[in-house]
Amino acid sequence: MRRLSALYWLLLCDVAHSASLLDRGQYLVEALMACDNCHTPRSTEGYDYSRRFSGGSQVFTDKDYSVRGSNISPDLESGVGPWSDAELKAAIVSGVSPKGRLAPVMPSESYRALTPNDLNAVVAFLRAKRPIKSDAPPQERHGALEPRRAIPGAETPLSDAGLADPLQQGLYVASLARCMSCHSGETDGAPDPERRLGQGGRIFRTPAGATVASNITSHPTKGVGAWTDQELKRAIIEGTGRDGKPLAPTMANLSKAHFSKMAERDIEALIAWLRTTPPKE
Incomplete structure (x- = not known):
């Protein structure tokens, strides 16, 4: 009986911790980091949350790239679903994806300061979102993509x-x-x-x-x-x-x-x- 009681409290603590982590991740993503601004499509009425994190509408063009905010939903084909947590963290704070360096419009230099706990919270929140498949055109990157x-x-x-x-x-x-x-x-x-x-x-x-x-x-x-x-x-x-x-x-x-x-x-x-x-x- 005592063992079951202890297990019950451990499960409650785990659930509470997960909820707290998701709440913190939501705050960081929505209030401070404004991830929707580049990664969620929008219309004249604002963000299209039915396709949240499936990729942004704005195209950023420079001599070394022509890109838009990519699909960061957990979709397995067009999003970051197959990425490991380490790969997702590297993209956020180092601007490096499994396919190479991201264009510097991804402001990873601003996210290097993330505390380990907050970085975990951001990843947990993104993982918890609905996967959205997108067919956005491929990103074009060439030349030297140096971090800022x-x-x-x-x-x-x-x-x-x-x-x-x-x-x-x-x-x-x-x-x-x-x-x-x-x-x-x-x-x-x-x-x-x-x-x-x-x-x-x-x-x-x-x-x-x-x-x-x-x-x-x-x-x-x-x-x-x-x-x-x-x-x-x-x-x-x-x-x-x-x-x-x-x-x-x-x-x-x-x-x-x-x-x-x-x-x-x-x-x-x-x-x-x-x-x-x-x-x-």
């Missing part, structure tokens, strides 16, 4: 203990949410978070027109140094500027679909970390 640079301090996995520090937590959120992938200035056509962290200037071309990523350093006039915490919070989770008007589509869309789901602790930590970025014009 991570935010200083987020080049390797952070630890759960380290995230108890609010500034480390803010750095972690900024990395996973790819804030500096969009808002850092570019050198040789790639974001340069080492020398131009948060400086802005990158041009995004959308159906609504071209927009320029803004300066989010602590500079008092060129950046967001003079913004209040509440103004920064609204920009992040509501996609509105200081004047209350909507920000450009790329940021506004991410805010509405993803960053609005951020936990209060993560928002506060992110804002605190942004305050520490060196001012740049």
